[in-house]
Amino acid sequence: MAGQTETRTEKLLSILKLQPVVPVLIVEDAKSAVGLAKALVAGGLKAIEITMRTPAALDAVKAVAAEVEGAHVGAGTILNGRDWDAAVKAGSTFIVSPGVTPGVLAAAKDGAVPLLPGAATASEVMTLREAGFDVMKFFPAEQAGGAAYLKALSSPLAGTLFCPTGGISLKNAKDYLSLPNVVCVGGSWVAPKDLVAAGDWAGITKLAAEAAGLKA
Template sequence: MAAKTDKLLSILKLQPVVPVLIVDDVASAVPLARALVAGGLKAIEITMRTPAALDAIRAVADEVEGAVPGAGTILNPAHFDAAVKAGSQFIVSPGTTRSLLDAARGSDVALLPGAATASEVMTLREEGYDVLKFFPAEQAGGAAYLKSLSSPLAGTLFCPTGGISLKNAKDYLSLPNVVCVGGSWVAPKELVEKGDWAGITKLAAEAAALK
């Protein structure tokens, strides 16, 4: 478990913001990922919310130099296995189930499991997880709530995701228990549909410069 945690941390520490992508058209996956990598965002979470997701992960893994593709919105073991086979180097879930933890235990690919309450965090810590996704961040109490967990749950690190933007990202990144944040603002749908890859690279560079 320690080795997988170290591997996950090495990915999450590549950049302050992990792009959270919903890819509708697999044809956009490679140029989108290249634009993000060019802006300094190498770790990329492609969510399993569309039929194109697995093909998008596969294309990014095969064709985008420097990219570290991961899969998000993983809800069950079938999702987990399919995402790993497609080339995901890390797995992200919005919450956690026993069957998902069992699937993760049998894989070399690290899981970033979601938690929103102190009890959920404590349960995952008992399973050996001390790097977690805090989701949905803004709706679950925001940076102030996460800060309040830092002392009683010391030693746990979070990647907050949900409602985070360029405006409030620093509120989270300034916390001692936050390793990075997840956000979709670096790849807005309108820029993807227009193929404005230069615009996305600019947004990625702004995000990569956050401290």
């Protein structure tokens, strides 16, 4: 079991380390998903999280998984085992949850697709560490204490890596990326609703390239 956990962790890290920023997308129309994903990949953001917050989300994951070369599409806002199964069936290569439940942990334990579980407190991080997770989503990042809070966790919870998400923008991304326990950040600013609605893929590629160029 330990070997399988290590393999899933390595798989997750190989995806998260592709870029400093993972786009977090709310897709209202599955038809726009392929163009949006291609624009993000063209800008250097290959790992893409599509949140399960709209009726179009699963179809969007399916389309990106099938049609966008170079994309690593994940499903976010996974709340239970049913959500997990549907997301994996749609073609998700990684799963993201805002927190954890016994159902999500059971699905993660039995499946081959890696989970990026959400945590917001030291106790939640410790609980996930005991469950075999060393890489987590820090959510909601800004509201839960921001970069200063994560920096404070780096010593007592050494060995834990985070992808902070929630309230992250181009302005504060470097505050997180400069921390030793941050592998990447998640953000929605690279795909503004107005550009997606207008089909301005060139504009999104430009934002993606800017995000991909962020360094600690």
